[in-house]
Amino acid sequence: NAGVTQTPKFQVLKTGQSMTLQCAQDMNHEYMSWYRQDPGMGLRLIHYSVGAGITDQGEVPNGYNVSRSTTEDFPLRLLSAAPSQTSVYFCASRPGRGPGTGWGNQPQHFGDGTRLSIL
Amino acid sequence: RKEVEQDPGPFNVPEGATVAFNCTYSNSASQSFFWYRQDCRKEPKLLMSVYSSGNEDGRFTAQLNRASQYISLLIRDSKLSDSATYLCVVMDSSYKLIFGSGTRLLVRP
Numbered sequence: 001n002a003g004v005t006q007t008p009k010f011q012v013l014k015t016g017q018s019m020t021l022q023c024a025q026d027m028n029h030e031y032m033s034w035y036r037q038d039p040g041m042g043l044r045l046i047h048y049s050v051g052a053g054i055t056d057q058g059e060v061p062n063g064y065n066v067s068r069s070t071t072e073d074f075p076l077r078l079l080s081a082a083p084s085q086t087s088v089y090f091c092a093s094r095p096g097r098g099p100g101t102g103w104g105n106q107p108q109h110f111g112d113g114t115r116l117s118i119l
Numbered sequence: 120r121k122e123v124e125q126d127p128g129p130f131n132v133p134e135g136a137t138v139a140f141n142c143t144y145s146n147s148a149s150q151s152f153f154w155y156r157q158d159c160r161k162e163p164k165l166l167m168s169v170y171s172s173g174n175e176d177g178r179f180t181a182q183l184n185r186a187s188q189y190i191s192l193l194i195r196d197s198k199l200s201d202s203a204t205y206l207c208v209v210m211d212s213s214y215k216l217i218f219g220s221g222t223r224l225l226v227r228p
Contacts, residue, residue: 044218
């Protein structure tokens with residue numbers, strides 16, 4: 001069971017370049033999300049999805065796009081990389097999508113993270 | 120004001136010590152509470168959920184005070200392997216997880 005798989009693990013970009021961070025889970029989880037973690041800031045939610053075809057913005061969505069064409073995959077796209085997007089990015093998933101599914105205390109599974117540097 | 124606030128530490132304690140971390144949250148409509156552990160340059164992992172009546176898992180005890188909007192984590196008989204950053208996490212009313220910035224624990228021999 002691979003869990004949540006993120007690729008790449010490390011990436012260096014130049015300002016203005018675009019790229020896609022990949023995230024895949026094999027647990028049939030409906031809820032997936034992307035976070036960034038910066039020193040002293042904790043994890044901040046970028047975008048999330050409650051199921052295939054549904055995405056929504058989190059706390060810091062500007063400069064990022066997501067899509068959820070399948071249950072398994074939730075890629076994060078940087079449209080035009082900026083130095084302020086230098087960070088560690090985590091993808092996460094959990095079983096349920098909303099009220100009434102008994103998922104409130106289900107653990108959220110995280111990928112290993114992608115360390116991204118923008119020069 | 121941050122939605123979830125923690126003392127960043129570090130807390131530097133000897134092996135065998137008891138150490139407590141506190142966390143406050145600002146949204147009274149928050150509905151679920153967790154402690155996560157994060158090792159250096161690794162992903163966060165769930166340590167334990169926090170229930171209103173308080174709960175214990177081995178050497179770890181979590182408490183929730185809804186009236187004061189306060190969560191605590193107590194670690195007894197600290198081990199070297201407990202050295203990590205402990206993240207207080209709150210689920211808001213729209214089911215999003217809000218993370219504190221973490222409290223760093225260093226357990227020395």
